């Protein structure tokens with residue numbers, strides 16, 4: 130008989146990969162929204178499937194020793210953080226365990242060493258970029274903030290977020306006040322009327338430069354000169370202000386028409402000895418300090434040599450290749466997004482790097498085009514999106530037989546799937562190194578080096 134709709138008492142035993150907690154009911158797994166290991170909870174079963182049930186914790190009967198008070202007053206309903214109420218050391222150990230579970234369950238590996246996950250020094254204030262949405266509430270009032278957990282179309286008015294910086298919180302409050310007092314209407318995602326869509330704040334944590342990017346519906350920004358004068362008067366730390374217009378219905382904070390209202394139109398960030406120019410729409414790792422650790426580990430594993438020819442697949446704005454270029458013979462980066470490739474070329478020039486080139490297009494197509502290519506690569510670096518590698522890309526990489534194969538992943542389950550294919554083709558994976566880029570969230574980054582045997 131289905132348990133759907135029932136209220137049940139459950140003991141939470143584990144945390145699942147997607148931020149849910151795990152319990153068992155009559156021998157069946159239950160994935161729960163809410164709850165921490167060691168807790169007894171009263172939960173409602175909201176969905177019953179043949180192999181598992183889904184539930185929502187309605188009341189905690191016995192609290193876990195791992196539970197702490199979340200610092201943020203918005204935590205209960207904000208879609209940003211999942212585990213602010215779990216001690217940071219425990220977040221790390223669950224992430225580490227999830228990597229080991231994925232490798233074993235999905236990759237069939239039982240001998241890969243999962244090195245101790247690299248945590249951050251301060252699990253707050255780590256983001257260099259945040260997107261805030263404007264919204265028309267049910268009572269027609271305007272709010273500016275973040276998404277409610279589980280609701281793509283509901284935004285709450287943000288008072289304070291602990292993930293970016295105090296300056297970012299102050300800018301949010303200031304922009305909300307400016308827009309309200311000048312009667313500039315917020316965009317309504319349902320009717321597509323209105324003007325203000327997003328406020329994006331980017332900060333160079335090593336350079337103290339700050340970008341404010343206002344993303345709106347189509348049309349010139351009303352009183353933009355006054356906005357710039359007042360905003361830079363209130364916040365001299367702001368180094369550039371951008372206006373992006375978009376007429377697209379999709380709810381993404383990217384514009385088709387960009388006007389620089391103030392400053393150079395970009396900020397810079399430093400990683401190791403290189404400078405990177407970050408524009409409003411270009412990709413950059415969101416946690417600068419931890420990105421250095423991730424890349425540091427990746428380069429230690431890769432062991433680059435002056436004769437290496439490196440293929441940097443899914444290269445984004447070219448960060449990895451640019452940081453590596455002076456230690457190898459040559460780097461080719463491949464990236465789908467045109468803006469990212471433009472940024473990559475600009476950043477290579479900015480750092481005086483000449484032995485790097487970038488190719489814009491699908492990795493799969495590039496690999497196909499190289500089938501009879503002249504270029505032989507001794508080292509491949511792969512850093513794909515969460516979906517991991519396309520089977521044809523895996524096949525082609527195996528055919529290329531690179532001596533050094535380094536895989537950076539933001540999804541241990543697709544990493545385990547792809548690693549299994551490399552393993553079957555004769556590559557050994559002695560160890561992986563998880564790195565925590567996003568404390569309080571369920572996201573896990575890891576890096577592994579495959580050795581051809």
Ligand SMILES: C[S@@+](CC[C@H](N)C(=O)[O-])C[C@H]1O[C@@H](n2cnc3c(N)ncnc32)[C@H](O)[C@@H]1O
Pocket residue numbers: 412413414443444445446447448449463464465466469490491492493512513514539
């Ligand atoms: C996780 S990011 C890696 C960025 C970069 N390696 C870095 O460290 O900054 C993945 C990148 O892959 C790009 N991408 C996604 N699908 C792609 C495809 N099929 N072919 C080429 N690039 C793709 C995305 O635009 C994104 O820049």
